[in-house]
Amino acid sequence: MFDNIRADFRAHGSDWGAQGFWAMAVYRLGRWRYGIRPPVLRKAFSLLYKVLFKFVQVIAGIELPCEVRVGKNFIIDHSGGVVVSGYAQFGDNCRIRTGVVVGLARVEDPCAPVIGNNVDIGAGAKLLGRIVIGDNVNIGANAVVTRDVPSNSIAVGVPARVKPRKPRGTASRDWVEEDPVILDGLEPETERA
Numbered sequence: 001m002f003d004n005i006r007a008d009f010r011a012h013g014s015d016w017g018a019q020g021f022w023a024m025a026v027y028r029l030g031r032w033r034y035g036i037r038p039p040v041l042r043k044a045f046s047l048l049y050k051v052l053f054k055f056v057q058v059i060a061g062i063e064l065p066c067e068v069r070v071g072k073n074f075i076i077d078h079s080g081g082v083v084v085s086g087y088a089q090f091g092d093n094c095r096i097r098t099g100v101v102v103g104l105a106r107v108e109d110p111c112a113p114v115i116g117n118n119v120d121i122g123a124g125a126k127l128l129g130r131i132v133i134g135d136n137v138n139i140g141a142n143a144v145v146t147r148d149v150p151s152n153s154i155a156v157g158v159p160a161r162v163k164p165r166k167p168r169g170t171a172s173r174d175w176v177e178e179d180p181v182i183l184d185g186l187e188p189e190t191e192r193a
Contacts, residue, residue: 001032011065011073019060020076026052030066070094071117085094091117091135098123105129107144116151136165 005028012021029052033045046137049066058061058080067086074090076082078098085103087110094104100121103112111130115121119133122141134151143160154163 001028003079007072008074011075017061017111019056019079023056023062023064023076023082024074025067026056027064027068027070031152034066087112088112091115091119092118092148093117097125097141098120101128103128113145115130134192138165 005098008015008024008028009021012018012024012163013093013094015021026049029045031149033042034043036045042115053065059175062076062079062082064076064082064084065086066168067129069089071090071092071094073093075095081099081101082096082102083101084096085099087104088102088130089112091094094115096119100123101117102121103126104110105128110132113131113133115127115128115133116135116137118136119139120137121139124142125139127139127145129146131145132149133139133145133149134153136152137149138154139149139160140154140156140168141143142158143155144158145155145160146160147160149162152165154165155161171175
């Protein structure tokens, strides 16, 4: 547990005030308590976990239950409105930002997204349901993703449209322009006759 907490501390810029680090420390405590054998001691740590979980949920606005499976170098960049379902799974080197929801599409189908390695999820994005997000994927801010996203892609918009990524160094943008994409609520300029 302590090795994981040290790694999380470094991943969050060695900043004790990083609320994402607080959420990860409480998450690690919640996972660790399952390994405690004496039931009385486990119940005491479970109570501590529940109090700290609620503290982080109320103060930081981050809900990361210990049932979630996260890989190495998982970073919660900003606090506020972050909700992750206990059914979700994250690979290594994933980053999420403020307002991100990773959860169920329907309550009767308890299955949340499975997210690969090197996935960057933008502010306000919603990933819902029984979907798989591949490796090396960027999810744009405020995107609503309800379908699988293949590896080496970018998903933007509501509902999210998937664009393949160009190899690094081939363009200043990170996606292939097949059709105009609305970014930040602005449409691309068009010529007027």
